[in-house]
Amino acid sequence: MPVVGSGIVSSTFDCADPDARADGLAAAARAVRAGQLVVLPTDTVYGLGCDAFSAPAVRSLLAAKNRGPDMPVPVLVGSWSTIDGLVVGVPDAARSLIEAFWPGGLSLVLSHAPSLSWDLGMTKGTVMLRMPLHPVALELLRDVGPMAVSSANTSGAPPAADAAEAAAQLGDQVTVYLDGGPSGTPVASTIVDLTADEPRILREGAVPSAEISEVLGREIVSG
Numbered sequence: 001m002p003v004v005g006s007g008i009v010s011s012t013f014d015c016a017d018p019d020a021r022a023d024g025l026a027a028a029a030r031a032v033r034a035g036q037l038v039v040l041p042t043d044t045v046y047g048l049g050c051d052a053f054s055a056p057a058v059r060s061l062l063a064a065k066n067r068g069p070d071m072p073v074p075v076l077v078g079s080w081s082t083i084d085g086l087v088v089g090v091p092d093a094a095r096s097l098i099e100a101f102w103p104g105g106l107s108l109v110l111s112h113a114p115s116l117s118w119d120l121g122m123t124k125g126t127v128m129l130r131m132p133l134h135p136v137a138l139e140l141l142r143d144v145g146p147m148a149v150s151s152a153n154t155s156g157a158p159p160a161a162d163a164a165e166a167a168a169q170l171g172d173q174v175t176v177y178l179d180g181g182p183s184g185t186p187v188a189s190t191i192v193d194l195t196a197d198e199p200r201i202l203r204e205g206a207v208p209s210a211e212i213s214e215v216l217g218r219e220i221v222s223g
Helices: 018-033 055-065 080-085 092-101 135-144 163-173 209-216
Strands: 002-004 009-014 038-040 047-051 106-111 126-130 147-151 176-179 190-193 200-203
Touching: 009 018, 009 163, 018 038, 018 047, 018 135, 018 176, 038 135, 038 163, 047 055, 055 147, 055 163, 080 092, 092 106, 092 209, 135 147, 163 176, 190 209
Parallel strands: 009 176, 038 176, 106 190
Antiparallel strands: 002 009, 038 047, 047 147, 106 126, 190 200
């Protein structure tokens, strides 16, 4: 369903319909490669995404959210192996957590590879990575590669739990809306920082801290 705005035509695709899903994924892939914004369902809340390696696209994403670079944009990936090319090194703790909880509600903060030409905000040399447990998101990510994805809402507003809520907040700043139905009860991902010698839980969410500690074989501190 196209919506004409200020020079941009936004289209929404019902991913419950196989033909519309295929068309929507193709349109979303074209939009991402063109440096435009898309809204996609994830296993937590709806996400606002773009090409992680396009600095202008990331700036457009932050502008759409009315947010500054002081809050860096996380990156979603479509497979375990993708992170090998994105970070300086993958510690054993990261491998263990990936095997246990990806795809799913666990985000990992790692030192990103200095050779990468991306600008996700004030990251201080780090990147937050996650592999979502949602078939539409995974199919798009496996097609276009890593995407910078933040919650599909404007700053200060509740995260969108469906495509209609996202469209009400973001309008024609987004080229393609992939409607995957309601996201269910929104639960933020658990964030684990693996940039220092000892892992730290920065935020407890979908994956309990006790399960993180069990996988790593020791109690992990929060904060």
